[in-house]
Amino acid sequence: MTRQLTLIDKLICEADTVMRTLSSRGNTAGRPSPARGHSETELDQPSKKHVAALMRVNHTGEVCAQALYQGQALTAKLPTVREEMREAAAEEVDHLVWCEERLRQLNSQPSVLNPAWYGLSFAIGALAGAVGDAVSLGFVAATEERVCAHLKDHLRQLPEDDRRSRLILQQMLEDEERHGENALAAGGQNFPRPVKTAMTALSQVMTRSSYYI
Numbered sequence: 001m002t003r004q005l006t007l008i009d010k011l012i013c014e015a016d017t018v019m020r021t022l023s024s025r026g027n028t029a030g031r032p033s034p035a036r037g038h039s040e041t042e043l044d045q046p047s048k049k050h051v052a053a054l055m056r057v058n059h060t061g062e063v064c065a066q067a068l069y070q071g072q073a074l075t076a077k078l079p080t081v082r083e084e085m086r087e088a089a090a091e092e093v094d095h096l097v098w099c100e101e102r103l104r105q106l107n108s109q110p111s112v113l114n115p116a117w118y119g120l121s122f123a124i125g126a127l128a129g130a131v132g133d134a135v136s137l138g139f140v141a142a143t144e145e146r147v148c149a150h151l152k153d154h155l156r157q158l159p160e161d162d163r164r165s166r167l168i169l170q171q172m173l174e175d176e177e178r179h180g181e182n183a184l185a186a187g188g189q190n191f192p193r194p195v196k197t198a199m200t201a202l203s204q205v206m207t208r209s210s211y212y213i
Contacts, residue, residue, distance in 0.1 A: 029097035030090065034171045035164035040105065047159050052108035053211045054154045055165060058172070059099035060111045060210040061147060064121040065092045068143060071125025072136045081133045084186055088140070088179050095175065098168045105164070111210040137188030142196050144180030146203050148173055 043051065069089035076082040103109060111117075128139040151173045158165050184190065191199075 027093050027097050029094040031094050033098045033101055034167035035098070035102065038163045038167065041159070041161045041163060043159060043162065047162075048106060051158060051162055051165055052103060052106040054157060055099055055102045055106065055168075056108060056111055057207045057210045058151070058154065058169065059096065059103060060114055060117055060206060061150070062092055062096040062099055063110075063114045064117050064206065065089075065143075065147070066096065067118040067121035068125035068128075068140070071122040071127075072129040072140070075126045075129030076133055076136055077129075078133050081136065081186065084137075084182065085129075085140075088182075091175055091179070095172050098172070102165060102168060112213055113209055117206060117210075134187055134189045137183040137186050138191050139188075140183035141180045141188045142191045142199055144176045144183070145196070146200055147176045148180070150203070150207060151176065 066089055069085045069092065073082045073085035073089065076085060100110065125136075125139075129136045151169055155166065155169050155173070158169070
């Protein structure tokens with residue numbers, strides 16, 4: 001017989017997730033990086049700095065995704081929705097690890113603002129989950145829509161011969177598109193444009209700050 005987790009159990013699990021998400025090399029990917037086996041491209045210093053900044057933005061985006069999914073899983077009402085959030089969060093761990101690996105290869109590091117973004121994203125996710133599963137799933141779909149937009153933009157900005165970064169972002173884009181589609185198929189609410197506009201404005205603050213610090 002499976003034991004039901006108490007609130008204390010859930011909080012301990014969440015604390016462990018927070019520590020692993022925010023600590024360098026705290027997670028293990030379930031899938032190998034798409035960049036594995038591909039040789040490093042010689043980039044000039046300005047290009048290398050720009051690529052590292054883009055990957056730092058993507059890493060922060062994955063930190064936010066982890067927090068959103070964990071917050072939503074904590075307050076989701078239906079077990080099927082909680083499981084949906086946990087499965088998506090597990091796949092986002094792959095993205096997190098891949099971005100960390102790429103940052104190290106580029107002699108760069110994650111954003112120092114990640115703890116603040118994690119806290120804010122977790123609170124938003126928990127609130128969305130508490131409002132209702134349709135809203136929670138709709139929030140996932142709207143978030144993934146925004147993530148896909150900036151991944152496509154980053155793919156356009158990457159140097160053509162930076163194969164490693166390109167393969168990582170392409171796989172991330174494929175996964176994020178599927179997460180959004182799954183959320184809507186599971187009953188997610190399609191958010192109105194004003195809500196999506198507000199979400200876009202918040203994401204722009206994250207991307208611009210993480211690009212530099």
